[in-house]
Amino acid sequence: MRLLKLVPDNTNLDFMRWRNVALVLSIIVTVASLALVAVRGLNLGVDFVGGQMITVKFDQTAPLEEVRGTVSSLNVGDASITEFGNPQTLSIRMGLPDEGGEGAATRVATQVRTAIAAKHPDAKFTVDSVSGKVSNELYKWGAISVALAMLGIAIYIWLRFEWQFGVGALVTLFHDVCMTIGFFSLTQLEFNLNVVAAILTIVGYSLNDTVVIYDRIRENLRKYRKMEIVPLLNLSLNETLSRTMVTSLSIMFALLALLLIGPQVIFGLTIAILLGIFVGTYSSIYISSPILVWLGVSGDSFLPKHTTGSAAKGGERVATPNEGY
Amino acid sequence: MLDFPRWKVWGISLICLIGVLFAVPSLVPAREVAKWPAWLPSAQINLGLDLAGGSHLLLEADTSDLAKTRLEQMEERVRVGLRRESPPIEIGEISTAGGRLSFMVRNPAQVDAAVDFARRQTQPAGLGPRDWNVDVLDQNRIVMTPTQAGLDQGLKAAMDSAREVVYNRVDPSGTKEVTVIRQGEQRILVQVPGLQDPEGLKKLIGKTARLEFKLVDLTANPEQVAQGRAPVGSQVLPMQGGGAMAVKRRAIVTGEQLIDAKQSYDQNNQPVVSITFDSSGAKAFGRVTRENVGKPFAIILDNVVLSAPNINEPILGGQAQIAGSYTVQTANELAVQLASGSLPIELRTIEERSIGPELGRDSIYWGSIAAMAATAAVILFMLITYGRFGVYATIGLVLNALMILAIMSIIGASLTLPGIAGFVLTIGAAVDANVLINERIREELRAGRRVMDALEAGYREASTAIFDANITNVIAAVLMYVLGTGPIKGFAVVLMIGIVTSVFTAVNVTRMLVALWARRTRPRELHI
Numbered sequence: 001m002r003l004l005k006l007v008p009d010n011t012n013l014d015f016m017r018w019r020n021v022a023l024v025l026s027i028i029v030t031v032a033s034l035a036l037v038a039v040r041g042l043n044l045g046v047d048f049v050g051g052q053m054i055t056v057k058f059d060q061t062a063p064l065e066e067v068r069g070t071v072s073s074l075n076v077g078d079a080s081i082t083e084f085g086n087p088q089t090l091s092i093r094m095g096l097p098d099e100g101g102e103g104a105a106t107r108v109a110t111q112v113r114t115a116i117a118a119k120h121p122d123a124k125f126t127v128d129s130v131s132g133k134v135s136n137e138l139y140k141w142g143a144i145s146v147a148l149a150m151l152g153i154a155i156y157i158w159l160r161f162e163w164q165f166g167v168g169a170l171v172t173l174f175h176d177v178c179m180t181i182g183f184f185s186l187t188q189l190e191f192n193l194n195v196v197a198a199i200l201t202i203v204g205y206s207l208n209d210t211v212v213i214y215d216r217i218r219e220n221l222r223k224y225r226k227m228e229i230v231p232l233l234n235l236s237l238n239e240t241l242s243r244t245m246v247t248s249l250s251i252m253f254a255l256l257a258l259l260l261i262g263p264q265v266i267f268g269l270t271i272a273i274l275l276g277i278f279v280g281t282y283s284s285i286y287i288s289s290p291i292l293v294w295l296g297v298s299g300d301s302f303l304p305k306h307t308t309g310s311a312a313k314g315g316e317r318v319a320t321p322n323e324g325y
Numbered sequence: 326m327l328d329f330p331r332w333k334v335w336g337i338s339l340i341c342l343i344g345v346l347f348a349v350p351s352l353v354p355a356r357e358v359a360k361w362p363a364w365l366p367s368a369q370i371n372l373g374l375d376l377a378g379g380s381h382l383l384l385e386a387d388t389s390d391l392a393k394t395r396l397e398q399m400e401e402r403v404r405v406g407l408r409r410e411s412p413p414i415e416i417g418e419i420s421t422a423g424g425r426l427s428f429m430v431r432n433p434a435q436v437d438a439a440v441d442f443a444r445r446q447t448q449p450a451g452l453g454p455r456d457w458n459v460d461v462l463d464q465n466r467i468v469m470t471p472t473q474a475g476l477d478q479g480l481k482a483a484m485d486s487a488r489e490v491v492y493n494r495v496d497p498s499g500t501k502e503v504t505v506i507r508q509g510e511q512r513i514l515v516q517v518p519g520l521q522d523p524e525g526l527k528k529l530i531g532k533t534a535r536l537e538f539k540l541v542d543l544t545a546n547p548e549q550v551a552q553g554r555a556p557v558g559s560q561v562l563p564m565q566g567g568g569a570m571a572v573k574r575r576a577i578v579t580g581e582q583l584i585d586a587k588q589s590y591d592q593n594n595q596p597v598v599s600i601t602f603d604s605s606g607a608k609a610f611g612r613v614t615r616e617n618v619g620k621p622f623a624i625i626l627d628n629v630v631l632s633a634p635n636i637n638e639p640i641l642g643g644q645a646q647i648a649g650s651y652t653v654q655t656a657n658e659l660a661v662q663l664a665s666g667s668l669p670i671e672l673r674t675i676e677e678r679s680i681g682p683e684l685g686r687d688s689i690y691w692g693s694i695a696a697m698a699a700t701a702a703v704i705l706f707m708l709i710t711y712g713r714f715g716v717y718a719t720i721g722l723v724l725n726a727l728m729i730l731a732i733m734s735i736i737g738a739s740l741t742l743p744g745i746a747g748f749v750l751t752i753g754a755a756v757d758a759n760v761l762i763n764e765r766i767r768e769e770l771r772a773g774r775r776v777m778d779a780l781e782a783g784y785r786e787a788s789t790a791i792f793d794a795n796i797t798n799v800i801a802a803v804l805m806y807v808l809g810t811g812p813i814k815g816f817a818v819v820l821m822i823g824i825v826t827s828v829f830t831a832v833n834v835t836r837m838l839v840a841l842w843a844r845r846t847r848p849r850e851l852h853i
Contacts, residue, residue: 003852004709009771057684109677110524124681131675134383138810145808149801156800160793193812197743200816201750204801208757208794215790243764247757250706254699254749262695269746 006249007242015237015285016230019293022286030175033182040185045192046093046128048142050135052109054092055084056116057124062090070115076108085267096132142196146177149200153207157214164295165214169207172288176206179279180272189268198269202276205251209244209284216240217292229298233289248281329840337837340829341724347731368734373741373815374516376689378682380523384530384672386487386511388480391670395471395479396421399457401574402446403428403469407439414439418466426469433465443467450474480511483669488513491672493665494529513672523679525658533671534662536580536600537625538610538645540617541633545571562623564630565649572623572630577613582606586663588656591648596656598647600663607643615639626659692745699749700726703756711763712852713842717835718759725755725823725830732822741815751823754795758831761787767853776851780843784836791832795824 046053056062064081067090071079077094084091092112109129116123130138150173158166180199184191216236224232255274262270350358351370358367374381400421407414416439418429430439443459447469450456456475460468484507491513492505504516517526542559555561555571563569585601602610614622614636621633624647631649651659703722707715729748733740766783774782798820806817842848 003712006710009767057681110527114524124683125679126681126684127677127679129677133385134676141808141810142813145805145813148808149804152800152804153797156797157793160796193810194743194746197746197812197816200801200805200813201746204750204798204820205753207797207801208754211794211797212757212761212790215793219786219789239768240764242767243757243760246706246710246760246764247753250703250756250760251749251753253702253706254752257698257702258695258749260695261698262691269742273746273749 005242006245011238011241012234013238013241014234016234016290016293019286019290023290026175026283026287029182030178033178033185036182036185040188042181042185042191043188045190046130046135047193048135048139048191050096050130050132052092052094052112052127052129054094054109054112054128055089055126056092056120057089057126058120059088059122061087063120064090066119067092067116070119071112074111074115076111079112138193142193146196146199146203150174150177150203157211161214161218162297164292164297165218167295168214168288168291169210171291172206172210172283173203175283175287176202176276176279180276183272183275189271194269195272198272198276201273202280205273205277206280206283209247209280210288212243213237213240213284213289217289217297221297225300229293233292237285237289244281244285248277251277329837329844334837334841337833341728341834344724344728344731344826347735348727351730351734366734368737370730370734371737371739372518372685372689373739373744374518374678374685375680375742376685376692376740377518378680378685379516379518380520380526380679381677382515382523382526382530382674383508383676384491384513384515385675386480386484386513387671387673388511391480391483392424392471392476395476396424396426399426399446399469403443406446407442410438410442414442424471427462428467430465430467436461436465436467439467443469447475450478480670484511484513486666486669487672490666490668491515491530494661495526497661497665512675519682520679523677527674527677529658529661530672531674532662533627533668534580534659534665535627535667536583536647536663537576538578539572539574539576539623539625540613541621541623542571542573543620562625562628562630565632570623570630570633572625577622578602578606578610580663580667582609583663583666586660588653588660589646591646595648596651596653597649598651598656598660598663600645600647602643602645604643607641610643610645611639611641614641688742692742696745696748700752703752707756707759711759714759714763714766714835714839714853717838718756718763718831720838721759721830721835722752722755724834725827726752728826728830729819729823732826733819738818738822739815740819741812743812743816744819747816747819747823750798750820751827754798754824755827755831757794758787758791758827759835761790762832762835763853766851770851770853776848777843779851780839784832788832791828795828798824 056067062083064083068081071081071092080093082091082093083089094108094112109127113125113127117125150170153173154166154170156166157169177199180202181191184195189195213236216239217233220227220232220236220239224235227235252274255270255277258270259267259274347366347368350361350365350367355369358369361367400419403416403426404419407416412435414435415431416428417431418427420427430436440459440461443457447455447457447459450472451474454472454474456472456478458470458472460470462468488505488507492503495501495505495515495517496503502518504514506514508514515526515530517523520526542556545556545559549555550561550569550571553561553569558575559571559573561569561571582602582605583600584603587599589597589599591597618636618638621635623633624631624645626647631647634648647659700722704715704719707718707722709715711718726748729751732738762783765787766779769779769782769786770776802817802820802824805813806821809817
């Protein structure tokens, strides 16, 4: 049986030739993402702004107008009632009550739910009711944990590799996170705690990609100490290209399956991760690698730790006909 | 590559077997598992509330109230205690302004005795400081200031007992799988799986349920009572259904002296709550009712007078009925509240999430279908890309998924939706580890190595990248676990477990399979 080869053997693509174009592109998209978030904002879920969100699932098509009437007759303040995912499901979003203290959010949610249940005994509810205090904390600690996780990773990579690699990884992660948040601002998909989990998944994947390529760069830096940095990066990227493609594609297939038949609730989550795989694959080639050039990584950056073994191996490799450099 | 010692083969196989055994209960319906012999593992994976459906409440204590209560209690102790000293110490100008208790000792000669008494009321709070500072101002004014350490200690004690009370109220029979845990300094997290409407739950928890029986002060002037003023030693309390009433400050008996409370019916077949006092309560109640036949006493719940029946005859058995306009349900609620004791501190709901069980079931159903489809897609892809090595990778992947399930059911971690995201990430990492190894083997073959050397080098060279990539993820996961809240924690748990199992299955298990195959067949060329 002939096995599938996504990438022909011994590719010799000049990735780094486009690094300045990619840099400009990335900067534009990153700035655009940040600007988008600043101007248009995120559709923050109740996790982060407080208030209540009630989703009601009916057995038949949801009586949107009737529910609007019911809710407005309760006099509980402005409510935004929309279809949610499919015609049977409604989402009722309400802000935090102005008065009544911390417990008020949950009280209003109860009122709405009781009123709808009285008319539609078959309705199934999901209630998220978060007071302002809790949502502030969720926001704060969500941000802190993402930021510290990124920093911790950068420090580890700095210790395992060199400081340039640590900086490279950090910038890459920043790029990926900006891009994802920009996507959520653009689509106005709800940004909630589950999305934070998605961002963390993207960070994890992108990092995995970056580390694999860095690992190969380190190996080649030790092996070919005379080689210029740009061809060395190209060599490393080409050597790992097959792996990059196979891994990315197989995960994308998995995500497509989740996206197409997975439950409604994780749609936002899955689409974010899918996007993140694209971005993560791109950034590990075009962000994390060129940064090493700009930060002045060279053949001297790694003094071999096991002089004899490494030299012997290097000698052997240079002698093989495939290495055309 | 070939020298794969026998003990290693056995060790790896054993771990895999255990993993599979412990994963199986989670894959079949619970009623099937119940039929199995007892020696088989039966722990099923815990589903988070977002998947299983249920209610989640985060309660926060009102601490301002706690300081006030402590101050009032100290005031009461000082008032009563000093009068009982021999000789009695007379005090005046008692004030609780500014969160401090201050009073003047009328006889300057008794200041030392009063200070001594006040000191005896304090307790050590942790190492060093006591819970109250006692100072003397202007020769005869004693000031008692609560210390921070004392307040902290008081809060901790109150929260511990509040947790207990909440637990007893949520699950009086102790049969439901409820979670009631303290979170941070002043919060309690309540999770009840399967419960769709948390309204009843909130009603149960929302009340302090402090029950007191007090004598009605018949000397009070009704006009003054209406203005909220009561004679010395009495207080004005609102009545259920309107109006107010003056009652003695001293309680005859309180809810703390209850041993039982249950819903029953009175002679008119109206739902009431029957309560039984313990022996000290029964004795006190008996004595007071004997001395006050013909006079009314007030039944007070959370500082509201429910009713003020007349004492027709001494009540000696320590039993009483609380009548009000109850339905069977509200009487039941009150009975549970009284039986579980009063909350030492007021709790408010600051976060509420409830997911209908049907919706949760939907998520699980479609989630599992999708997860299977996702896994199938990956497996297919591995097979057409790597052939035989794809089969090994597949075995590794499936084992990985099973072992994550197994470990999560053993340690009782909950699987949530974000957890599924973490699951996808670790499956991705496991695939990647296999891809790294196989691509490396391809590379080494292309570089002209012989089969065995290529296999050996493939595993060796790929392992540093796998190691680094996974360690970075572990760092991220640990930080997220420590710092993150709810969903992020759920994600981090799966990630931590998954990283360990994916490295084990993708590196050790496939390596063993490859080694056994290579030893048996001694391949001269590889299709990879």
